[in-house]
Amino acid sequence: MNRATALILPLLFALSGLAGCYAQVEDPNVSLTHDLCPQATPLCIPGGSASLSLVNLVPEITVGLGSSTLLSGTTTSAGPVTLNNTLILNDAVLTLVAPASGADFSGVTSVTLSAIANNDTSCTVATDCTTIATYDQSTDGVAGKTLPLKGSGVNLISITGGGSELALSVRANGTAPAAAMWAGTVTLDMSVKARGSFP
């Protein structure tokens, strides 16, 4: 490469760079763990090896996301820059915390984790439910104390509309954990990103 080429290339790069100015903040690993039972009721979820057929494995979960500015809308303003915000669910995990033995998710064959609107926990209206993660025993393996769900790449901020809470339903097929009552947690592994382009 001669000297002229060595100068022209960065020159063109600099000029093209001006057209692509941006600012971005990103955290690809943000996990939010939420208890499925209130502290006052250590074991709150019915099990007993009940048959499940697209019914709620656990009661409706309302997850608080917090009041960060980045979550207040799919677009927010920061000075002259308009930021496009995304909160993507990478995956989720249901964990059976109690009882410590005698109960697991091995009887569960499939799970659909949905974000719900209008308190429609049964998803009677299709538009009230947005599938955000799924589990299928045939492809994901038999679950034990933990049940992994694969995220579907939905921007959760577009579901919450900038609100600070996310209502979730967990519907399942198969059989519930053997214990008469059980408790657990749901962990949402997410990536958050805010990016603004200018001019």
Next chain:
Amino acid sequence: MPLSLAASMAIALAVGTPPGIPSDPESSAPSGGPTREESIASSASIDPAPSGSTRGEQKLEGGDPGEPWYALTPGKKLALAVELGAPQGAAFELVFRPWWWLRLNGGFAYNIIGTGIRGGVSVAPFRLPVTPTLNFDLGHYFSGDLTTFTSSSNVYEEALLHDAAYDFWSLQLGLEFGSRDGFLFYTRAGIAHLSASLSGQDVTNYANSQLGGQGTYAAGDANFSALIPCFNVGFLFFVL
């Protein structure tokens, strides 16, 4: 951004001659007129190439006749530089000029929120009263405090903003005015890239402070990056 300057430089470099100098001496010089070497020498105020030379550009590069291109430039080679700009901040640097068209710089940086180090390279391919340059710099700012400029809602947000270390690089076109062996004033504009990492622990603490209800956040390191326009002014003073 001086687009016309950029285009002029690109075209001139592509044909191997500075702006204002005919690229084809055979066609541009009138019969009996100056040769290419003479034109270049006239424009650059230097002697024409010795008889038999086929590279007028070599004369433009300023070496003594017979000197190889890599011979160190005669005259002063060391300079002090002071620069002020955004977003790089201020800099105090030592500049080394091995050849007349190339300068290497390195020194300290300061931008109110913190201090850092920086270095870079500048290419000045022409000898003109107002000299266009191409400049690349990179640097690192050590721990800085962004709370100087922003108000934080709680101690966790303050902790997040308190450690504002970041890296940057910039690519700029510049114009220089003054003496190449004395005092040079310059102005530059281009793009700058900033990148910073925010501690996962600080992000976690801040996220949990915003949660307020059931649940617990745990976050990995967050990354900030930006590609933005930049602008600098400064001067060089050649001392040795």
